Amino acid sequence: xxxxxxxxxxxxxxxxxxxxxxxxxxxxxxxxxxxxxxxxxxxxxxxxxxxxxxxxxxxxxxxxxxxxxxxxxxxxxxxxxxxxxxxxxxxxxxxxxxxxxxxxxxxxxxxxxxxxxxxxxxxxxxxxxxxxxxxxxxxxxxxxxxxxxxxxxxxxxxxxxxxxxxxxxxxxxxxxxxxxxxxxxxxxxxxxxxxxxxxxxxxxxxxxxxxxxxxxxxxxxxxxxxxxxxxxxxxxxxxxxxxxxxxxxxxxxxxxxxxxxxxxxxxxxxxxxxxxxxxxxxxxxxxxxxxxxxxxxxxxxxxxxxxxxxxxxxxxxxxxxxxxxxxxxxxxxxxxxxxxxxxxxxxxxxxxxxxxxxxxxxxxxxxxxxxxxxxxxxxxxxxxxxxxxxxxxxxxxxxxxxxxxxxxxxxxxxxxxxxxxxxxxxxxxxxxxxxxxxxxxxxxxxxxxxxxxxxxxxxxxxxxxxxxxxxxxxxxxxxxxxxxxxxxxxxxxxxxxxxxxxxxxxxxxxxxxxxxxxxxxxxxxxxxxx
Numbered sequence: 001x002x003x004x005x006x007x008x009x010x011x012x013x014x015x016x017x018x019x020x021x022x023x024x025x026x027x028x029x030x031x032x033x034x035x036x037x038x039x040x041x042x043x044x045x046x047x048x049x050x051x052x053x054x055x056x057x058x059x060x061x062x063x064x065x066x067x068x069x070x071x072x073x074x075x076x077x078x079x080x081x082x083x084x085x086x087x088x089x090x091x092x093x094x095x096x097x098x099x100x101x102x103x104x105x106x107x108x109x110x111x112x113x114x115x116x117x118x119x120x121x122x123x124x125x126x127x128x129x130x131x132x133x134x135x136x137x138x139x140x141x142x143x144x145x146x147x148x149x150x151x152x153x154x155x156x157x158x159x160x161x162x163x164x165x166x167x168x169x170x171x172x173x174x175x176x177x178x179x180x181x182x183x184x185x186x187x188x189x190x191x192x193x194x195x196x197x198x199x200x201x202x203x204x205x206x207x208x209x210x211x212x213x214x215x216x217x218x219x220x221x222x223x224x225x226x227x228x229x230x231x232x233x234x235x236x237x238x239x240x241x242x243x244x245x246x247x248x249x250x251x252x253x254x255x256x257x258x259x260x261x262x263x264x265x266x267x268x269x270x271x272x273x274x275x276x277x278x279x280x281x282x283x284x285x286x287x288x289x290x291x292x293x294x295x296x297x298x299x300x301x302x303x304x305x306x307x308x309x310x311x312x313x314x315x316x317x318x319x320x321x322x323x324x325x326x327x328x329x330x331x332x333x334x335x336x337x338x339x340x341x342x343x344x345x346x347x348x349x350x351x352x353x354x355x356x357x358x359x360x361x362x363x364x365x366x367x368x369x370x371x372x373x374x375x376x377x378x379x380x381x382x383x384x385x386x387x388x389x390x391x392x393x394x395x396x397x398x399x400x401x402x403x404x405x406x407x408x409x410x411x412x413x414x415x416x417x418x419x420x421x422x423x424x425x426x427x428x429x430x431x432x433x434x435x436x437x438x439x440x441x442x443x444x445x446x447x448x449x450x451x452x453x454x455x456x457x458x459x460x461x462x463x464x465x466x467x468x469x470x471x472x473x474x475x476x477x478x479x480x481x482x483x484x485x486x487x488x489x490x491x492x493x494x495x496x497x498x499x500x501x502x503x504x505x506x507x508x509x510x511x512x513x514x515x516x517x518x519x520x521x522x523x524x525x526x527x528x529x530x
Contacts, residue, residue, distance in 0.1 A: 007053045013060075017068040020057060023050060024072045031079050039079050042092040050076055051093055058100035061152050063109035070104060070112055073097065074119040081123075098136045099143035106158040106165075130169060134176035140166070141183035148190035153199040160194050160202065163187050164209035171216035184220045188213060192224060195231050204243045207235050211250030218257040225258070233269060236340035237276075237332055241390070244340035252347030256355060263358060266348060267368075270341050274371050277338035280381045285427075288382040335383050338375055339390050345372065346394045346401075353401040362410055373414050385429035388422055392432070392439035399446050408447040412455060415443075420460045423467060437467040 006019030026046060030038040038046040050072070057069035080088045101123075104116035120129060133140055144166070147159035166187065170180045191213060194206035210228055214221045221228070232254070235247035255262045345368060352360035376391050378384045395415060399407040422428050422436040444452035444464075453461055 004049050004053060008056050013062040013065050016057065016060070016062075016065045020053065020065070020068040020072050023053060024075050027072075027075050027079050031082065036083065039076075040083060040087050040089065042089045051096055054100070055096050058097075058104060059147075059155070061155075063107075063112055066104065066107065066109070067112050067115065070115045070119065073101065074115070074122065077119065077123050094132065094136050095139040098132060099140040102133065102140060102165075103144065103147060103155075103158055103162050106161040108154040108157065130173065130176060133166075134170060134173075134179040137170070137179040137183065141180070141187060145186055145190040148194050153197075153202055156194055156197065156199070156202045157205045160191060160205035160209045163191055164205075164212040167209075167213045167216035184217050188217075188221060188224065192227070195228075200238070200240055200243055203235065204240075204246050207232065207243070207250050208246050211253030214257040215253045221257070225254075228254070229265070236344060237273070237337040238340070239330060239332055239336060241339065241386075244336065245343045248340065248343035248347045251344060252351045255348065255351045255358065259357060263348065263352070263360075266344065267364070270344055270348075270368065271371070273337050274341040274368075274375055275338070276341075277335040277375050277378050277384070277387055279334040280378070280383070282380040283382060285382045333383065335378075335381065335387055339387050342372060342387075342390050342394055345369075346398055349398050350401045353403075362406075366410060369411055369414055373418055377418060382429075385432040388418070389429070389432040389435040392419065392422070392435035395439050396442040396446065399443060404447055408451060412443070412447060412452075416455055416460070420456070420463055423463050424459075437471060440464060440467060441471060 003019055003022055006015055007023065008016070010016055010019070027039065027050065030036065030046060038044045041047060054069055054073055054076070057065055058073060060066045060069065080090070101116060101120060104112055105120060107113050107116070123129075124132065144159050144163050147155050148163070150156055150159070166180060170176050171184075188210075191206050191210050194202050195210060197203050197206065210221075210232075214225075214228070232247050232251050235243055236251070238244050238247070251266060255266065349360065349365070352358045372391065376384075376388050378387070399411070402411065419436055419440060422432055423440065428436075440452075453464065456464060
């Protein structure tokens, strides 16, 4: 009882972590044949205490305690795996541990996330993870819904990703989809609640998750589609660029789910919204810098909680509690709506190129591309460089989606002059010049170097040669596929992820008991087993 109190109830997080470590050593001491009943029998005091402690501490608000509980969870499972399957009685612990283990694979803290992925691989090294989740669909869904309403914004983010994974992996599976069907509406309502959250990372994850949910359950989501479209398009004009991009990804999923009707609505929205940057108030670079350094301009601005990317805000809705009631933020700028439309056009082109049932002919697309070029020529405000940088970062992906022949025949000519104007202008921001240089290099690889150079005049050729020389001199250090702060890449449909890599160097991974380099295992960081 004293150990259980120290693990669960004690107010000091260090004491809770220490109590969990004591339980871990007790498990190690109980693995011999004489004391194995303490681990294997469901009603033994030690096993009951372990399960009760894990139930609460795997969801502790302190990452330190959650990490200690993750280590305890692995040690507990490894001890059970040493005995025959029929003597483990896992049916008594699956409803408690499976939901929490699944959710922690999306937790913001890298140590917890990596360790939880590795534990899942160990437990289901021979497969069966998806079947285990399907068998526990009720406890998993109820826990996810509860965590979508948690006071901790980090937990709400993780819960949105976990719900999206359920829809993507379980909802589309021919054998196990029926197990999730009774909980679809409940899960959707939990996502919609998070879509109205005051914390932008939670809204961001809910935005992506709703797109995935629509792809998996288009009919069930249809009654909520008007509200979803309103929220998605609102997110597309958000102040934060990653929120705008993820809203475009979600809208791309909606096109896949609802076909040509959704496509035509979004094309209408694009035509209406793309010119917004022209309405941006004029401002010189000097005025912009003066405003950035003005203390009064930043008084009563958004607050951020310590050690987190998320705002120091409550959950959305009435009666919510959190660490602050601050809801002050700067107003949206017109140019940000145009920026979001560039991401949207990228998704429209990508979806229409990959879906046989959708088509985007050149008579429709060419005027849209021309409008993008014309709007991105604006230079009466400093953020115009950010708008152009977005275009240069997205253009190679659009070109790849359109295909080499189609892009070079109709679209390449539109972008050559503004691209090289950005490269040649000394007053352009360093980020926009870098994005333009990378875009020029990638476009030359897509259409062919000789063809690309053939579209340039002499001065543009010399500029292009200079850019290539500068890019060759850039350091070519190792590039790892790092984690997004909102979850491992490649887990959600519509995201552009690669196989998971650890955020820590391989040598430091040995500091945690039992953890190995995820790159040594199958791509997908254990998700292949779920």
